[in-house]
Amino acid sequence: MIRHGLVLVLGEYGEVEVVGHADDQGEDMAELLESRHPAVVLRYCKASERTEEILKEGIAGMITNGTPRILLMTANAEQLDVGLAVRRGVDGYVTEDDGPHRIVEAIVTLSRNQAWLSPQFATSFLSHYREGTVDRAGPAPQALLLSSRERMVLRLVALGLSNSELANELSVAESTVKTHISRILRKLDLRDRTQLARFAHESNVV
Structure with missing residues (x-):
């Protein structure tokens, strides 16, 4: 339901062309990447999914190839271990609360080979970093x-x-x-x- 809603909303913005959508990271995604060559993949993350599940083989393969850029969308900023995702090579992070305009801005930014971090993620990450609950072996906040x-x-x-x-x-x-x-x-x-x-x-x- 959410995926189809995103497709409809994003399709209303001239800056973004939705070339396809898939139910999972398996064969459907592989076929879509092969046939459509998207510049950015928006991966919606269910509230029950943890970071390791999200960064499984399908996403890892896309990161290894260097294209397309990966934008993760979660229910809230606390759901995702941004430090781990950054180390794995994910380029952008948004939440459901960011709204269509900001999500479109994030997609356009990633398509220009730049990174994107929504305010909620930035606040959450920096808070955990200062408290020492973020893995200090990971990159410093500036690297985001x-x-x-x-x-x-x-x-x-x-x-x-x-x-x-x-x-x-x-x-x-x-x-x-x-x-x-x-x-x-x-x-x-x-x-x-x-x-x-x-x-x-x-x-x-x-």
């Missing part, structure tokens, strides 16, 4: 600003790879690597690669 691709670039920069080596590793043009690095520096308010490497090590991104 980065997409999975940007986190990958950050890890490789921290390992000492040059721009040309990064381009070869990621199978992209060197100019694309420079764009990624510039965007990461801007998001994290850092000046250079040395600061990026330090941030990556101190924030458990590497």
Whole structure:
């Protein structure tokens, strides 16, 4: 019921084209990904589902391939272990209370290779982080600003790879690597690669 409601609501927004929907992460999802090539997958998470269930094989495979971007929608921010989801490579998080306009904004943001964290998730995550109930071995809150691709670039920069080596590793043009690095520096308010490497090590991104 909720899935069909989302399809109807999102279809009313010109910024988003709904290319299909599936009942599960199995064959239906695999066939849809193969035939429609969506830029973003919105995965609705039932209230009874836990983070490990949500991040099972279907989602994990999409993250490994680097496309499409994954947007998780939950009943409430407390339902999801954001630290674990971030480490697994999920790029966006919204709740049912965010409403259609914000969900559309999140989808558009992810389609532009950027990350999205709804205010409810940000508040919940930071609260748990300060209280020490978030796994400190996970990435620091600032890392939530980065997409999975940007986190990958950050890890490789921290390992000492040059721009040309990064381009070869990621199978992209060197100019694309420079764009990624510039965007990461801007998001994290850092000046250079040395600061990026330090941030990556101190924030458990590497």
